[in-house]
Amino acid sequence: MDDCTHIPSGPVTLDPLTDGCQECLEIGSTWVHLRMCQSCGHVGCCDQSTHHHARAHFLAHDDHPLIRSLEPDEAWWYCWIDDLGFELDGIGPLRSS
Secondary structure, X not given: OOOOOXXXXXXXXOXXXXXXXXXXXXHOOOOOOEEEEOOOOOEEEOOOOOOOXXXXXXXXXXXXXXXXXXXXXXXXXXXXXXXEEEOOOOOOOOOOO
């Protein structure tokens, strides 16, 4: 791992709170890709989506620095604070296609 100090030290067992972007579902909008907060399980849409709800969640909760892709077969994580994308050994995708 490069320079992220926000990596969890124990097992990662968090489940997504919703099956889609929480805020987009509430307002009847659509999204491009889904990201899950690794502090609370909030599911938000990516920056390519109209509303950027994953980023908005971090900006409202700056103590929630890590997200991970909720897209099928993607196992990458991202740290907002360190602006760093990465994968963790032994932790695969949350969803498979």
